[in-house]
Amino acid sequence: MLESSWLIPLLPLLAFGTIVFFTNRNPRLSSYISIGAVCASFALSVPVLFEVLQNPVASEFKFTWIDLKGFTIQMGILIDPLTAVMLMVVTIVSMLVHIYSVGYMAGDPRFSRYFSFLSLFTFAMLGLVLSNNFFEIFIFWELVGLTSYLLIGFWFEKKVAADAGKKAFITTRTGDLGFLVGIFLLVSAAGTFNFQHIFHQIEAGHIPAGILTISAILIFAGAVGKSAQFPLHVWLPDAMEGPTPVSALIHAATMVAAGVYLVARAMSVYAASSSAALIVAIIGAFTAFLAASIGLVQNDIKRVLAYSTISQLGYMMLALGLGGLTAGTFHLMTHAYFKALLFLGAGSVIHAMHTNDIWEMGGLFPKMRITAITFIIASLSISGIFPLSGFWSKDEIFAVASGYPHPIFLIVAVLVAFMTSFYMFRLCFVTFFGKPRDQHKFEHAHESPRVMTIPLMILAFLSIFAGWVGIPWLHKGYSSFVFFHHPHHAEPKIWLMLISTVVALSGIGLAYLIYYKGAISADKIKRKFAFPYKVLFNKYYFDELYSAIIIKPIIGLANLLFKFDLGIIDWLVNAFGNFCVFLSEVKEWFDSHIVDGGVNGLGWIFKKSGSYLRKIQTGDLSNYILIIFFGILLIIIFKIGL
């Protein structure tokens, strides 16, 4: 069964090809092909999971792609528990998003193209999690980046969408440059691209510590870009310009988690370099706090969720940096389900209200019961309320953080948990409760069609129960499945669970008081803390900062270089080109006049009887013969003369 798992990514690729080349004129058929392919991938992933559950070891299947005697590049798949978990996450979320999109994108003029992109993305993401070496993972890494770009800018008539796509692509590419250099460094030291070979060499201590640390940090740069960590987090909120199902699939559940997956996959590298690991933890914690604080004051429903995603990814990085492979990947899994649900729920609301601004919504609960209930379940889950999924995975992260000698990481984690439950319930209360704020839009609101609500219900189910595989008292639970060296997770601590619950409930309570009861006036707080509010509302001015210190100088330099190019380089190139053309003309002239004419020694007669070869056929042939004999003669003279 495992041998044929290369089919899992291949099917969506075939769907992509089929849609692009054959069925793009038939939107309905295109969507069926795309959905069929991802369902088949899911069906093939399930037995992989069971097989790995029974026998949790790594199996590898590979073939040589390019063999240049001494330098070989192999392609292949690596299946271990981490891969199996990622396969489930990617295929399930992707499948549900595919189905949901049929409703959400109905009537779009580029419906087929949308589904072909979704299939291409699914192929790339599955290829990424199945890769067995750095070369291959980089190919798929860039491919998911490309599909992300294509889908963010899917409605490219809107300038903001096109700009957002460009921003996402360029920002993540900045990190990828580091990733690529990191790979080269590590591979040049290890002599192979293969994950397992590299990790064995690291564990055997064959790779110098300095190289290891530098390459670990550079590889992390790639993860920082993809997972929108500080300082490359600026692209993700803008990426919300894409269709909402895309935000759910790519910019919440799967692609942005690729950075976390990469760090988890390269855990051996970070385990061997404590300073690199600490950097991962610090960046993760800082990002979690930064993004959560921005999320407190945003008014666009999708942007709040985007900052929430950045913050939760920071959580995962924090856990991984502190050596918590189980905690980080476990949270990756539960987060994928409840965050996908939040985005799809938001999509359902946007679909009904035709606005993203939460202050134009309100009182939607009776009108959209399924959307509202599932959205609240997801909010409870992300806030970490017992016994939903999010509770168990967040608890796991707290446990890891509490294991660090200094309490700073735990304090940050608890603060972020508080802010998370607050901003999530701010969204819930403002959107679904209270009085409708825009009567006109409210009247037109309606529950979304079945094709959209059923995926919501399935995801709600997963948001509640998916985390139960990681209940710390289970003997054969998640932590003994995805492990690193030894089954490993921190001891369950009852007091931590209590703190976590109290913090989450107080966040919800505060949101309740402010946005439901109105007992505390939001405006008063806003006025009292005018400066911090303004800073948060403007996202700490990161965009402005980057624009001033990076983008403007670069554009200035580019303009300068452009002028240099135009004035000097182009002139040189043109001059050289003209020179070549001139040479070629000389050669042509030489060929048709001197060579042919000179050979028979009667060049002037030849010229007179016509300068074009074709016009004098008999003369031509004898010329040819003369050229041959003259050539032989020259070679002989040349050879004997020497």
Added chain:
Amino acid sequence: MNYSLLLPEIFLLLWTLFIFVLDFFWDKSKTHSLGWLSLLGLGITAGLLFGSGKGNLFGNMFLSDGFSFYFKLVFLSAAFLAILSSIDFVKKIDKYRGEYFGLILLSTLGMMFLCSAGELITLYIALELTTIPLFVLAAYLKSDSRSAEAGIKYVILGAISSAILIYGISIIYGLTGATDLALIQFSLASQHLKFGALGPALIFGIIFFIAGFGFKLALVPFHVWAPDVYQGAPTPITAFLSVASKGAGLAAFVRIFFVSFNVFQPDWVMIIAVLASLGMILGNIVALMQTNIKRMLAYSSIAQIGYILIGVVAFSWRGISSLSFYMFAYLFANMGAFIGAITFSNVTGSDEIKDYAGLSRKSPGLALCMTVFLLSLVGIPPLAGFVGKYYIFASAIERGHIGIVIIAILTSVIALYYYVGVVREMYFRKSEKEFSFSIPFSLKLALFICVIGVLLAGLFPTPFIDAATQAAQVFYYW
């Protein structure tokens, strides 16, 4: 005597006669369908080839080894593509459609003997068997003066080059008393002589060989026939000439020079290096000025043989391996480009490059295929041509021949200009004329096979390189 070594050749001969005979009885209006039968025959021959063993027959007259096996596959593939692309084309000819296919098969048979020949007389006869049907085929469009002109030029120049070659054979026979390639080597080596010490005779002999094969290879300065014949001959025949006929000459050339004359390697390698460089320079620069796609491809193929001969200059097993691989990559890309030109001229009746303007909108599939072939000929990754060039340059650098590689790379830059010039016409120019493109199945199939070949050998070169290395191991004893 193990006659089963000859089975593919015997079968192909019988099948060719079968086609000729069948032509008498076939409904005259449907004789183009004999093409499909010819394809079947080529397929069966290839099957028999895979089944036949290794060894030699009639002393060393007929060698069946890895090298001949590899090149026979190249010839059979080229013949397959040439016939496939002719099926639609022969409908234009009023008479003798069946013979057209029979003659291609006959020439292929000659090539198969040529790359298996281990003795000079066999080799010469095989060469004639290869060339004479091609003379006829070049002039097949009798009513077209261009085609007639191509035929007559080809015959006369071919006859002269044969005369030169046979003069060379007689000199070598006079010096060594042998026609067997291995015996010639033994005889020359046992006399412990330097190149010039046998007097001018040996020099004359070897240079006559170079001239004789240089004609087949369209090697400068023996290339003069090529542009006129390539332009005038029916396009499928031009494609066949540019790939299979060159490959056959190359195979025989490599066998003679790497076996019989390997003692004098430093002397003749120098000549080949100079001629190959001249080919790359002249072919590419003159191609720059062409306006007719067939003539452009003719000059480009004069340049391409220069690149292929770099593998000979390297004079190592890797050199032969790389030129064999390059031949394979060149087979699909060059045949493909010619088949694209056939398809285009079938619809529009034109071979002018400027008429390709706007093709990407009228027939996106054809434009894309042409682009793939042309870019592979330039050597752009990830296509077969890139791997071929990389491998052949690497083999030469390994042996220290940096100069010729620099020339090759510089002329490749010039080549980029005229190949991409066609792409520019197809994609960035607006067309003036309107055509409705309907491409017959046989041509679609041929284009498809070529695209797959170019992509496959570019993306997964390892099995092809392994096969080429096996072919090279025949000479791998120094």
